[in-house]
Amino acid sequence: MNTQTSPSPQFYLTAPAPCPYLAGEMERKVFTHLVGPRAPEMNDLLTQGGFRRSQNIAYRPACESCRACVSVRIVVDEFVPSRAFKRVEAANQDLISTVFPAQPSTEQFSLFRAYLDSRHQNGGMSDMSALDYAIMVEDTHVATRVIEYRLRSPGDGLEAQPKGELIAVALSDMMSDGLSMVYSFFNPALEKRSLGTMMVLDHIRRAKALGLPHVYLGYWVRGSRKMGYKTRFQPQEHLTNRGWERFDVDAEPEA
Template sequence: MRHSLPLTPQFYVTAPQACPYLDGRRERKLFTALQGSGASDLNDKLSKQGFRRSQNVLYRPSCADCTACLSARIRIADFACNRSQRKVLKRNAHLRREITSPWATEAQYALFRHYLEARHADGGMADMDIFEFAAMIEETPIRTRVIEYWDDRPVATGGESKLRAVCLTDVLDDGLSMVYSFYDPDVPQDSLGTHIILDHIDISREAELPYVYLGYWVPGSPKMGYKAHFKALEIYKNRSWQPIGDPKDHAEETHPLSVEPISEQVARIDLPDAAT
């Protein structure tokens, strides 16, 4: 089904399918193509309204009976590590960061497969082959980087550098958007997922960008609970960014009466001037 504004681009809605975050619920997405000379402006504008990028598509959850998926970002100016996060940084101080263009490698894919088999063997990406992986990394119409984390310690790696973590990251006009990350599941004590986020905060500070976009936080989902542990976390709710406060205060977002009709959701999307 297609819904369109009197402006380009056009918006579409996916068919419902099983929700990956909350048992017994159905997921539906509102999406539009990301292409052409205005792709960067559109990505910047819609990212501020809770949209996320996947290859050349921008999407936002638009479920029929739930609004639990809330876009989350960290406000860099007010962020400070807690004690546990400082330990994570110290534990991973040996890692070497490499920022590259969006180009898929065999080392990335090997780590990706190992990560999925250990952490998400029954997930939607479980059957992704190397060509689909390359498309995920390389098909981007905007400014995107691959940020790799290498372990060069001879004792830990058998004399060769080992790729420990990777993040596909978009550069927005107001921050870094962590599109997808994966890491070595064999060293859970290193908390590599947390380290990637903390390092993106450092990169944003260095680049004088005010936010790091983390994707969706879902109240009631154990998979997404870790995001609430970061100070200065904001969520996009009721068409505005606001401090998360007490995570328990957002439990009502799973109620079906919280959902607006698709036509109203589309009509309230703010498009960049170039799209007029």
């Protein structure tokens, strides 16, 4: 009997289910497990090929009648913040961000629940428990980090652990060619801060400082309002049948 682990990943296909982004559409996904010593290498290759990571699973859409989901990545070196982005940065100058290993906390979970209850009451994650959240953060075989964003308080910068109020969190993967934003959430009551945009801008800054060319934003869904913000970060590339190509938001036809 051959007991050696297969060097190639095994792929599986989910059953059809209602699409969470486009009414009337059914979604299917192809997925594989990201485990073992080759998980970081496979995560790089699969993300560059249009997959996303959730815990120890890499997946991508495999819908039969729809191709609306498109993988998006920002071209870091050429990114120049617009006046609107500069206003977001100015509004959040009082924040301090800290990178931690992929470990959950009760404070993170409280913020996560407030975010879900405000923004995604009927979503697939709406009933997640503290244990579910811990698994989402910890169940990874790749280079995953948690970035906490807190209001700056006296003494921050002098101590390893900032003490200010936690208002945003990002779960991110470090890849050979960029940072991949796996999931992010924030205090929904602080709408004027545009914290979602702030976290993307922070990832662009971090990638540039690390000499990494891309920030991966996951899927942009053509026709979905909740995904429209992703095309604001220019220049960016979209994964097409011909590979990664530049996308010009001004050239996108109106729906």
